[in-house]
Amino acid sequence: MKKLIGAAVASGILTSLATLSIATAADTTPLTIAYIQKQGDQQYFVDEATGAKDEAKALGNVKVDVVNVQMDANAAISAMNVMVGQKVNGIAIVVPDQQIGPQVIDMANGASIPLVSSDDPIKSGTGSVAPFVGFDGYQMGYKVGQAAGMFYKTAGWAPDTTRVAAAYEQQLSVCADRQKGEEEGFAAAAGTVPTIIKIGTDNSVVDAQNRTSAVVTANPQIKHWVVWGCNDENETGAVTALTNAGMTPDGIIGVGLGAYLTCKDWQAGQTSGNKAALFISGHDVGSAAVKALVESIRNKTPLPAKTIATTTIVTPANWKAVMGSCS
Known part of the structure; x- marks a missing residue:
């Protein structure tokens, strides 16, 4: 009887070891993740791609193919076709236009490829939201507006001689969310809100600068300006126009x-209109997107509905301690 029990135990141990061996092998199966990005030459998205590749290296046997489609929705669809054709194991995408969301989701679902939207959420044709990795747009905006409101209150500016230049791409839902948060955060901190001039841009430095220049020319009586936007490109472009x-x-x-742009003045020791910024780490988002996809693929578990990264207000006094460097 003892021999039978011993044999059974040994058999169980061998079975467990075999199962563990299979699981371990599955955990290191080579994977390819596609990261399709809009505006891939902007510093935030460069950092995001680096974060994705760093995470892939840490996870082991994971390759990340980064594709920069700029702001071309057709290029994004073409990139999806290529990646689906190559049978990649997972896809993260920052869409240049949220309207292609249904097509992107259908393509991934049709090929049974796990997909996460990064930075800008997308919906299917039935209205369901794809798994998302990024930031809470409203809360980001609220922190920016709150900081601006505190500076404004301390400055003691009069509302009638002050204007708010709010520069952002008005068709992009994440920008609308941030703008709403900025207005409400400012109101909560300052109590009163000067007239807000909403400046529609394509979210680039040049466009924000050009369009803000026209607004300033049309308002020569204004002595003070508060500036915020959907991203650093908008804010620094608008500040440059004012300067x-x-x-x-x-x-x-x-x-x-x-x-990532406001810090350049601080790094150079220049006094400018860039008083503060909300630090968001593209590296963290890229890393989180790849981690979520790989864990879901290897563990055969559903992707989390939302993965939200943290944010921090930085100023000329603390940016280096928080950010480490200004690339």
């Missing part, structure tokens, strides 16, 4: 969103 128009740094309260 070029003759506004001095003490007449501008600019609060960026990203910190």
Whole structure:
């Protein structure tokens, strides 16, 4: 009887070891993850791609193929076709246009490829939201507006001689969410809100600068400006336009969103209208997107509905301690 029990135990141990061996092998199966990005040459998205590749290296046997489609929705669909044809194991995508969401989701589902939307959420044709990795747009905006409101209150500016330049791509839902948060965060911190001039842009530095220049020209009586936007490109572009128009740094309260451009003035020791920024780490988002996909594939578990990264307000005084560097 003892021999039979011993044999059974030994058999059980061998079975467990075999199962463990299979699981371990499955955990290191080579995988390829496609990361399709809009505006891939912007610093935030460069950092995001780096984060994705760093996470892939840490996880082991994971390759990340990064595709920059700029702001071309057709290029994004073409990239999806290529990646589906190559039978990649997972796809993360930052869509240049949220309207292609249903097509992107259908393509991934049709090929049984796990998909996460990164930075900008997308919906299917039936309205269901794809698994998302990024930031809470409203909360980001709220922190930016709150910081701007505190600066404004401390400055003691009068509402009638102040304007808010809010620069953002108005067709993009994440930008609308951030703008709403900025307005409400500012109101909560400052109590009163000067007239807000909403400036429609394509979210680039050049467009924000050009369009803000026209707004400043049309409002020569305004002595003080508060500036915020959907991203650092909008905010720094608008601040540059104000500076070029003759506004001095003490007449501008600019609060960026990203910190990857606002930090350049601080790193150079320059006094400017860029008073603060919300630091968002593209590296963290890219890393989180790849981690979520790989864990879901290897563990055969559903992707989390939302993976939200943290954010921090930085200023000339603390940016280096928080960010480490300004690339």
